[in-house]
Amino acid sequence: MSETQIAVKADTxxxxxxxxxxxxxxxxxxxxxxxxSLVIFGVPxxxxxxxxxxxTKESSLLNMELPSSFQLIENIQAVMAAQNGMIVRAFFNSMxxxxxxxxILILVGAMAGYVLQxxxxxxxxxxxxxxxxGLIIPPAIVPTIWVLDGIxxxxxxxxxxxxxxxxxxxxxxxxxxxxxxxxxxxxDEAALIDGCGRMRLFFSIILPLLKxxxxxxxxxxxxxxxxxxxxxxxxxxxxxxxxxQLTLYNFSSMYNTQWNLLFTNILLISIPPLILFIFFNKKIxxxxxxxxxx
Amino acid sequence: xxxLTNRSYTYYFLLPAGIIYFVFFLLPTIMSFFFxxxxxxxxDWKFIGFENFITFLTEPxxxxxxxNTIIYAVVTCTLKVILGLLLGVFLSQKLKTIGFVxxxxxxxxxxxxxxxxMAFAMMMHPTQGLINTALKIVGITGPDWLxxxxxxxxxxxxxxxxxxxxxxTVIFIAGIMSIPEDYYEALAIDGGNSFHKFWNIIVxxxxxxxxxxxxxxxxxxxxxxxxxxxxxxxxxxxxTDLIASIIYxxxxxxxxxxxxxxNVILFVVVSALAFPLYAFLNKKEVDL
Numbered sequence: 001m002s003e004t005q006i007a008v009k010a011d012t013x014x015x016x017x018x019x020x021x022x023x024x025x026x027x028x029x030x031x032x033x034x035x036x037s038l039v040i041f042g043v044p045x046x047x048x049x050x051x052x053x054x055x056t057k058e059s060s061l062l063n064m065e066l067p068s069s070f071q072l073i074e075n076i077q078a079v080m081a082a083q084n085g086m087i088v089r090a091f092f093n094s095m096x097x098x099x100x101x102x103x104i105l106i107l108v109g110a111m112a113g114y115v116l117q118x119x120x121x122x123x124x125x126x127x128x129x130x131x132x133x134g135l136i137i138p139p140a141i142v143p144t145i146w147v148l149d150g151i152x153x154x155x156x157x158x159x160x161x162x163x164x165x166x167x168x169x170x171x172x173x174x175x176x177x178x179x180x181x182x183x184x185x186x187x188d189e190a191a192l193i194d195g196c197g198r199m200r201l202f203f204s205i206i207l208p209l210l211k212x213x214x215x216x217x218x219x220x221x222x223x224x225x226x227x228x229x230x231x232x233x234x235x236x237x238x239x240x241x242x243x244x245q246l247t248l249y250n251f252s253s254m255y256n257t258q259w260n261l262l263f264t265n266i267l268l269i270s271i272p273p274l275i276l277f278i279f280f281n282k283k284i285x286x287x288x289x290x291x292x293x294x
Numbered sequence: 295x296x297x298l299t300n301r302s303y304t305y306y307f308l309l310p311a312g313i314i315y316f317v318f319f320l321l322p323t324i325m326s327f328f329f330x331x332x333x334x335x336x337x338d339w340k341f342i343g344f345e346n347f348i349t350f351l352t353e354p355x356x357x358x359x360x361x362n363t364i365i366y367a368v369v370t371c372t373l374k375v376i377l378g379l380l381l382g383v384f385l386s387q388k389l390k391t392i393g394f395v396x397x398x399x400x401x402x403x404x405x406x407x408x409x410x411x412m413a414f415a416m417m418m419h420p421t422q423g424l425i426n427t428a429l430k431i432v433g434i435t436g437p438d439w440l441x442x443x444x445x446x447x448x449x450x451x452x453x454x455x456x457x458x459x460x461x462x463t464v465i466f467i468a469g470i471m472s473i474p475e476d477y478y479e480a481l482a483i484d485g486g487n488s489f490h491k492f493w494n495i496i497v498x499x500x501x502x503x504x505x506x507x508x509x510x511x512x513x514x515x516x517x518x519x520x521x522x523x524x525x526x527x528x529x530x531x532x533x534t535d536l537i538a539s540i541i542y543x544x545x546x547x548x549x550x551x552x553x554x555x556x557n558v559i560l561f562v563v564v565s566a567l568a569f570p571l572y573a574f575l576n577k578k579e580v581d582l
Contacts, residue, residue, distance in 0.1 A: 033384050034395055040456070041398045047424055048413050062422040104314075112311035119303040127308075130315070136568050138517045139319060140326035140557045141541060142550045146336055147322050166318035169311055188302065198304055227406040229520045234545070245408050249524065252412055259416065266409040273404040281397065284404070288461060289468040 048270075052263035059260035075264040082251070087265070089240075090247040096157060097232075097243065098225045101164040105172050105221055106214050108165070113176025114206055118185070134170030139163075141234050148235060160236040164225050172217050175287070179213040180206075216287035219280045223273055244269050323561070330555040339551075346555035359537040359556075362447055363563070366522075366536060367515030369451045374462040374511040375504060381459065382466025382503075383496060396467075400460035407457065411524030414453045415440060440526055443533040450525050450534055454518065462507045469503025470496055505575040512571065516564050537563065 043064075051059045052075060054067040080087055116127055144163065145154060153159030183206070191201045229245040236243065242250070248265050255262040277284065330346055332339040350356050385396050402410065417424040418439035426436030439449040477495045486494070497504075519538035522528065528535035528543065535543075537560045544553035 030384075030387075030389060034391055037381075037395050037399055041402065043424070044413055044417065044456075047417060051416075062416055062419055062424065063427065064424065108310045108314065111307040115303045115305065115307040119300050119305070121300060123305075130320075132572075134315065134319060136513055136564060136572075137323060138538070138557070138560050138564055140322040140554065140561070142334075142336075142545060142554045142557070143322035143325040143329055144318065146325065146329070147317065149336060151317075162314055163318050166314050169315050169319075173311065192302060198302060201302075202307070223404050227404075229406070229408050229524075233542075245406055248406070248408050248412070252524075262412065263416075266413055269409050270405055273406070274401075277397075277401060277404055285400065285464050288403075289465050 048263050048266055051260060052267045054260050056258050056260050059263065060257070062259065071260065072264070075260055076268065079251075079261055079264050079268065082254070082261075086239075086242055087244070087247050087268075090242040090244045093157070093242060094226055094244045097161055097164065097236075098222055100157075100161045101168065101225045102218050102221045104161065104165045105168055106217055109169055109172035109217065110176050110207055110210050110214070111202065112169075113173045114180055114202060114210075116173065117177045117180035118188070131170045131173055134167075135174075139167060145235065155236060155238055155241060157236075157241075160232060163231055163235050164228065167231070168221055168224060172221070175213050175216060176210060179210060183209055215280075215283055219276060219284050220287050222276060223284070226272060326554050326557050326561070329551060330558040332551045334551040334554070335548075336550060342551070346552045347559070349552060350555050350559060355532050355535075356540055356556075358532045359535050359540045360563070362534065363516055363518075363536045363538075363560075365447060366451050366454075366518060367512055369448065370454045370458070370515045370518075371508060371511040373451075373455045374459050375507055377455065377459050378462025378466050378507055379497075379500070379504070381463040382470055382500075383492060385463060386467045386470045396463075399463055402457045403460040405457065407520040408524045410453065410457050411521045414456075415525045418449060441530055443530050446526055446530060447534045450522055453525065454515070454521055457521070458511065458514070462511060465503050465507050465510075466500060469500035473499045508575065509568070509572060513564060513568050516567065517560070 047064060050064060050066060051062070053070050053072040055069065055071050058065075058067060116124070148154040148159045148163070153162065187205065187209075188201060191205050196205070227245065228243075229249065232241075232243045232246050233249075236246075248269055251265050252262060255265070329339065331341060331343055332346075333342050334340075381399060385392055385399070418426075420426060420436070420438040420441055423436075423439070425439065429436040437445055440446050473495065477499070478491065481491055481495060517538060518536060519542065522534050522536055522539050523542070526534045528539045537556055541553050541556040541560065544550075544556060
């Protein structure tokens, strides 16, 4: 037996030992990290749910204990009935704003992203700059109100929808532009040779192929516009015009003493994003990172 | 034969997007430079030069916004990068529970800022709040998170990190996942440990992801408004007022010119920091 073989033999048990010890340590740190993430990210959810299920007196203690009587249904009814069903109206408004913003963004954003990716000219750097500027620059508030007021759209649904579209356009165009690069130009050529017009080329060939990005745009815009607080606050004021985020904000002063109802409201408002997340988890994550890692 | 030329793609397709973008974003931005130099009531204006800017820069209740905005952006951005990177490394492993933990960390990104702000404001209640109750159990008297002028801004920033770190994490995961296996194999052959793996492979090679996180988090921090407004309304005093919340307060008070001057200042601050940062980070990426 040569010396090296002995060395290897002697070495083997020692090696497996360290590996085992290492994996135990690794397992321990993993479990610790999981528990830590559960506490930091899970406890707030638990706290909101538990307190939304309590009566006013118990919830005023703001603790983590389980409710003595389960009141969630009654609380939901109370929140729905508050201020003559304000929240129902707000829900309708929020859905309308979100729905129309998505529809316009897809149509207008896909058209722009398509041409901007396909056609390169002296203007291209300028357009790219506009997109970048739109992503970085904070919107000018009062001048936007001035513009909306000037064309009669201040405090109206079309007004807030168009503002949401304008502010979400740069990111949407970026997504479409990125995806267009994966569709071969030969496709357009073949269609044009077959006698397809420029309009038909886009609407019946390109637009259907953009479905994956459109799905991303739908999910991201839905989350973004639904959760938007600042723009409705400025451009869509008035009791009639409440959106869900504005209602929650206004309720916070109203429910100063009834924290269980405030928690119920927080819980209700978080359900639509939760549903979206359950069904489109991968799509959301992929869309957000795709845009970011550009 | 039909030739594919630039003319096949008509610029008319840009018109709808262009018009909306111009009317509802570009035009107000351009006009803000003019209206920031006026005394303005929406229907009537009077040119007053740089008076609004002077007020904004000299009034202590207004210029505190600068300091706070920079602190807020730097603190949230730094924490999101560090925690996002660590969580990203941890969550890009293959473990059974990883999908669940990943979802848990990411989900707050999708929640309404107002809802998150209110829930945390309750948890940060000085005597009854969850956080201080928990601290009391281990024998620490927790501070008045949102009522103490010295730490209120940091408290809000921490909530911002809680809500936003999921976004940073998924970007880092995407970056880490795209590192080719070969590097780890080479490291294993050279006998490197997990620290080497982290410091010499993951950190440098997830650089593009890190740049995205830095830019997104920093710009987001500078423009931040709703979380502060939901939690403290700029108080106590003016200790958590950001430029964006001052813009809102001036608008509410009817000082439209002053509010717009705040907008222009925010524009300048964001551009002066974001564009060079963008260029700097992109240059570094090329050097790599």
